[in-house]
Amino acid sequence: MSSLNDILIRRAPAENDKEWKRSFKAVASLFYDKEIATISASLSQSLAAINQYQGAYTAATTGTILRKLTAAVAAVPEKNVTEKNTSSTHFVVPIVWSDEFTGRKEILKKIELLMENDEQHRRIAMIGLGGVGKTRVMLQYAYRFKDTTTSVLWIHASSISRVNKACLEIAKAVKFSRWDDPKSDKLELVREWLESPESGKWLLFLDNADDFDLLFGAGRLAKFLPRSNHGAILMTTRDARVGMEFAKQKCITLGALTNDESTELLRSRLGDSEESLEHLQNLGEELCGIPLALVQASSFIKQNYLTIPDYLELYRASDLDKIELLSEDFDDEIRDSESRNPVATTWSVSFDYIRKRDPLAAEMLSIMSTLDSQAIPESLLNFGSNKIKFQKALVTLQAFALVSARSDGFSWEGRKERLFDLHRLVRLAMRSWLNHHEELESHTAKALSIMAQRFTDGDWETRGKWSSYLPHAAVLLASEHFEALDDSYNDPVSHDNESGTLNHRPEGIVCQICAASLLTILATCHYTIGKPSLSLNEAEKAYRIRRNLLGENHVDTLAVLDLIAKPAKDLYLFDRAVEVCQLAIKGKTDTLGPDHPSTLRSYAYLGITYRPMGRLHEAKKYGTHALEHRRKHLGKDHPDTLISMGYVATVTRALGDYPAAIKIETEKFDAWTKLQGPSHPVRLEAMAELAWAHACQGNYNQAAQLMSHSVNAQLELHGSKHFFTMWSMANMAVILGMQGKYAEAEELCERVLELRTKYMGVSHPFRYVSKLYLAWLYNETGRYQEAEAIEREVLVFQQGFYGGKGNHDVLLTESQLASTLTYLGNHEEANKIKSDVLEIRMKSTGARHPVTLRCKSTLGLTCMHLGEFATSESLLVDAWENQKEVLGEGHPETITTVHRIAGLRERQGRHEEAQKLCEIVVEASVRALGEMHPRTRARVADLGRFDEFLKHENVFDDKFQVEGPDPTEAVNRLLAVVGISDS
Template identity: 30%
Template sequence: MLGPSVARRVGRAGRGGVCGERARLALATNGSHRKSQLAIEHCYRVREASPETWVFWVHASNEARFEHSYRGIANCIKVPGRQDPKRDIFQLVHDWLYDERKGRWLLILDNVDDANFLLKTPSAGRNRETEGKRWQPLINFVPQCQHGSVLITTRSRIAARGLVDERDIISVEPMEMSYALLLLQKKVGPQEKSEDVVELAAELECMPLAMVQAAAYIVQRRPYYSVQQYLVKFRKSDYKKIALFDNKDIQVREELRRDSEAENSIITTLQITFDYIRETRPSAGDLLALASFFDRQGIHEELLRVKQGQHERSSNSVQVWEDKDSSSQSSADDSRFEDAIQMLRAFSLISVDMDGVNFEMHGLVQLAIQHWLKKNDQLGTWQKESLRIIAKSFPGGEHETWTKCQTLLPHAKKVLSYKPGEDKEATQHQATIASKTAWYLLHIGEYKASVSMGRRAMTEWEKIREPGHKDILKSMWQLGSAFTRQEKHEEAEVLHRRSVEITQAVLGPEHCDTLISLSYFASALERRGKVELAESIHREVLQTRTGILGPEHPHTLLSFSLLAQALSGQGQYEEAEELHRRALEGREKIWGPQNQRTLDSTSFLSIVLSNRQKYEEAEVMSRRALEGREKALEKEHPDTLTSVYCLAYLLHHRHRYEEAILLYQRASSGYTTTLGLNHPRTQACLNNQLSLERLLHRQASGDPSHEPRHEVVDDSTDQPYPGPLEVRLPGAELLPKESWWRKFKKKVHKA
């Protein structure tokens, strides 16, 4: 079925002399778009509009098929001399076509995916007396004249460019849904429900060959089969999809003149194209193989910069551009990559966005490539490579990387669905991806998804790491934090208790990992109401760190802060204030007043000062934290917004409502944009904002029963002062930089 724009442009090829010098056009599609069917439909339209026009069909997939078709034309039009072995059949047909007295004609060159056999000049030494002018390229025997037109069908835009001008290439874009529904409904018949037909067309991404093949499968199994049953089977797994499309028993009715040797299966058709690409440009084949394992949309260029080694290609060896910076890559590498991309685009196997850096593939194209790789024992190699690339590319989940994390998240989920078996390296890649993804999901408030991904990370790490290994412990700490965010405090306590038992047994009671596990465990106990036990553990950790590392070490300062928070939860504000001041003083000395760790201590101190009714100093500290974060971070950064929220809360508490409401509005608007409306931090801020707005409304209405009073909504029931900072990742600093890890372990070892 021809769309209006395609029909309009192709129609010019059937009007002979009207086309003038543009009487040769190329129809470029990929193997999924039934290019031969488009050409057949055009032929019928030409004959209907002009019955006297000759229509000739040439199977042009290779030289032998081309010659066979020319002999068939010669026999059809009964060209004199066609049976003389000394006469050149190509020249005879050419001369007949060139003769204007024979009338108008349309010549279809079908399946010209490799134009080299048409364009190359035959080797020297041929007998020109017996072969006539066969020393010329075959394309010279396709006449260009006023009364004749040529339509070429191809899967390769590169082949098309070798035969026609760029302006004469008609690119057949994916079929519009409206036309896809017409085609599919026609093939399956009126007895099928329209909503099922719509779903099937969407699942098949409106690919004509796929729809025709699916319809044939359904029709041949009636009355025991329907579109709905096909959908159920299709959606079960990739294996089922392959079985449906690679079924040799499906009989697809072909129109007159289509090459009987051409494949009907979309899987086989795409695999033939893949074979050709691998033979002519191996780098393009490798790039396509890799792309088939990512999510089909939003495949960024940096994920695809793959090259083969300089030596013989191996199915078990893949090299990847490190892409550290543009200067580290040779121009030859860039050129090979661009050439490979160009070839895949020419075959319509990938498409590119307006920026030229993100690519997209049809899902069935990916499926066909994976099926080919599986048959050739290369599936595991490319799955492992896709895992390695995502493991390396996915950031750690910090706010400044959220955009990249969001872009890579679909790819991370896709590669995590693969089953690497006993391959330890592939399992490590999956564990790394799951860990990074879990942290990112935790930061953006997707707590349920974070728990699921955290469980996956911990399971994968436990397969390849010994008990007590840092990777396992980090996954336990992350998962426990996610449980806390879901308010599953019992599960968090159980998990952190387990990490403590493992580290104490394997690493010893004073190991840095043991102390981190104890800190997480104590924080979990606080939320379970076991505040006295939590306090004692925090004091024990603080004492141990002070003895080993000294009172000014960053880990010791962290323990000051954690113990202070535990004391605040019990209303012991005086000692909490002292500890927060010590943490703040130490952090200022190490990192300076504008460091984020220092600003965290500034914020916590502000909260304690407010609880002690030292409002003026609390406000000074709160504004200092906000100013510091506005300078160091962007205004929409969650930490900046939390400082805005803290200050709004403090001013609300002090009945300075006009300034407080403006700050609430800024914080809630920023949270909604950055974290989303349903994020707990957004909801807590909105609750306090709405509470204050109701109060101001009652004041404005002159309600005599209302007196100004503290009406802040408590978003943290176990805190006298509902510090918005409590919404932050608990103990985020418990994951120290590697340099601190090394120094810490050296001191523990010496001790």
């Protein structure tokens, strides 16, 4: 209206001028409807300005014109015009607002902070993954300005056609000059209007501005973006590079919702649902706090009358089910009508764009989707491209928030290995995209080829490298493309490895030989880190593939048999372990020769397998054979030789020759220390095995010192879940009990029992070994009924597991149960069990074996309780005489037998002999166990009270042969570490 006032003032016609009246009416016809008030206000403002600068006369004249103009306007009939709309504010937002918005308070505060200075042009970019809620947050901010003096305009900027369409809608709403001219450039018109004073204050939202080339490349859309001190542009983009180029430092990164925000969103979407907080949190965590995924899930739940647990059961069934649910379309009044709602298809927009603009980045993303989503090493992604192209591709993936760099990389071979995370839901969506385009198998095959070239060993020294590969290899081999490999007898893929690079022809098909090689590496690594079940499954699958493709006597096939034997033995699958050892020995002897290191390895494994089966002499035969030949052909300090020494020491200890076992274990321990240093796992294992040999010999303090050091170091190195760490902890609990530290022993034993139950399963024999030792501790502290219940439970399991009598573990449990029955006064049943066990021990382990002598001693005690003094004396004296020679007079078990003989002498009325023997027992007990040991104190109290002392006596029954400091500080530290590890 300022132009109109200028014309009126300049012409100032007379009142009776007919030409003026015609012009007056023409001007009046420009106004209609509700705009009259606006124009009147504008003219009033002009009048004030004229009055100040033009004087009273001009003001009066203009006032006359204004009155006439107002009257003329009132007389004009209503009519629609298409020439110009000069409304002061406009709200052009094509997306419907909803009051269901929750959370994001901090993000909105950041926007407000960046928008504070409204006296200059501002540009803000919100960056984030598709579906994370960028549009929703900006929409919430935009609606704050509805019905205010600030215009709000919205442009969907995913393509130039969408931009032009949005500009046309803005032109229709504002109706500035030439808006309806089909030849006019609406984008330019919008820019001109926003830069002019007529537009007033404004906010322009550029939504989904993801295409860098459209804005800053050939499209040059950025040059059409207005700059005005009375306006601001707010952008949403998936590409961080677009945001930073547009807004420089004023970028806001929008991540996933917090747990509380996810819960709040789900509550608002599900309405009056009675879902618990736990269920809401579970769903939020499962869907990674992605708002679009949560809205989609809540819609599916409501439409299908499901509960959250119902939905999660469907969702977690398989990756295919996850993809199907994430691909479900749904109504969302807030999202742009031309956008694709489902999560999976939303991200396909990003995939399509990256594929066109950066093929290397798309290829890397495809490979990543075949691996685990977390901590992906860059060495698995850089497959042949130069460093610059590789880095640019990484930047592309990071810019779209599909991939994020981690801060916990590692170094190996003198270089830093970076690790990257792929968003978990993005991985699922990418796999769906590849599957839809029939490219999933080809990229799985390529990932396998890359992995086979990078992941070549499972040595402890290179664990920093292979530990980062391990989860990705496991995920890769769990793919559906590997399910039927071990049933195939033909490999359709040929290899070309002459150039040092593995090439497959044809490409795109999973190579079974590579799969088998990777499985063997996985089996080795999983055994190294103490996961025998996983190791066995992988080794068995590798064996089937190689046997079918290469033949059962191929050296690669035979090598896998060793990988089966070790975990099978640890899992007590003795028949399978023996079978594969025998197959390996025969095949390797025929193929490689009897003295080949691989053949000797199979001999060693067969020997160590026979030991827990109770076939001790066969175990010693094969173990010694392997040791002697390894010393001859490999040398006394070769790692294979030292491993054989450990096997022979174990068998020697099982045969009851504890001094000889200690000698071998000490030699082995010293050699490993010299070869590998103080912190290597094999040295720590050797220390634990030496400690156990000392414990068997009754050197409890020395055993405690060694074992506590080993266990603490193992906990720091492996954590409490490792197979051997649990073995060492269990044996240290026994040693603590032998030292009379029953409370500490019970605490540690219970911890080990929890760990074995959790990580080895409720049916693993070692779990029952821990229960059995816990029962022994109950006996030591007078809880006999609790002990009996556990022992009977263990016995039922072992008889079913091992198949009846005769097994070493079964005999051990029967002996301990019989001792408990003795405590409870049930001497008849105890006598029967002990007699049966002794008979079997005499045949299986021999008359002078420490275990057999222990059985004789405890049976002699029972006979004494039954009044069979002659039989009791014969058994006790025979046990004592042999124990002195086999174990030594100062061994705790020898001392226990002397104590029983003293009790027998008192029962026989031979008081002086009993007194002398009891004094000898007390003195020996002080030397062997210490003055404060509970048994020493009980024996001191027994002096002079021979009629009652037997009720205090705790018998050394067959409790310590299966497994298995001061060091009070070390013990306390161990208990603390164990507690932390298991928390």
